[in-house]
Amino acid sequence: MTFVASLGELERAVMGVLWGADEDLTARDVQDALSDRDLATTTVLTVLGRLERKQLVRRMRDGRAHHYRPVASREDHVAELMSDALDGASDRGAALARFLGSMSEEERANLRDLLD
Template identity: 40%
Template sequence: MVDRHGGGVEPAPRRRGQGVLEAQVLGVLRGAGEPVPVAWVQERLGGGLAYTTVITILTRLHAKGAVSRERVGRSFVWTAVADEAGLAALRMRKVLDAESDRQAVLTSFVTALSPNDERLLRELLADVPEEGAEGPEEGEG
């Protein structure tokens, strides 16, 4: 688009990606300290986001298990149940769940890690109790 002074072209405003918006919404919710309505979240996000955009992001986060909602009157109030790291982990899990060969995906993931990340992952896995070591498995009673 040409600017008003007849000069060059103004760049179009950059759109935030879905992941960026999700992280921002989670950050706002985590700072709330109590369940809040959509309008409250929209106001704190700034940037002229449409109310419907904020609802869409909250609904997607709810579907991912990153936020909870509770009906109050005719609308919902929202609460964060995950942080940004939790949201990233949910995304990773979704990708893994969509693949038929989990072993191949995990193998590719681990072999692509930096040495520091691989060491960290090994340390984290060493701290996790083995499945079934602490009690009955799911479905047993």
């Protein structure tokens, strides 16, 4: 069983910025994207460091600056979270049934298409 790191609220916000970017970002880029939160650069760097230790972000040096990119897509991360949740269920069938019951008809139709 693999373990996917859970994310705090600020980590989710930073990952959202990185997942939404078309290129690698500096800490300053992330800070600017989250300007409504009035975060210090050191706070953004701390969060990026935690995400790197959780192996969710890759850091690359470019001159004096570091650039950051997500290791995997948002969809890959969510799929791993779902897999981990199912691995933790004592009855996978019951967990899947409850999950399917919470889906809209359109989502269930999409799932049927994927399974075919």
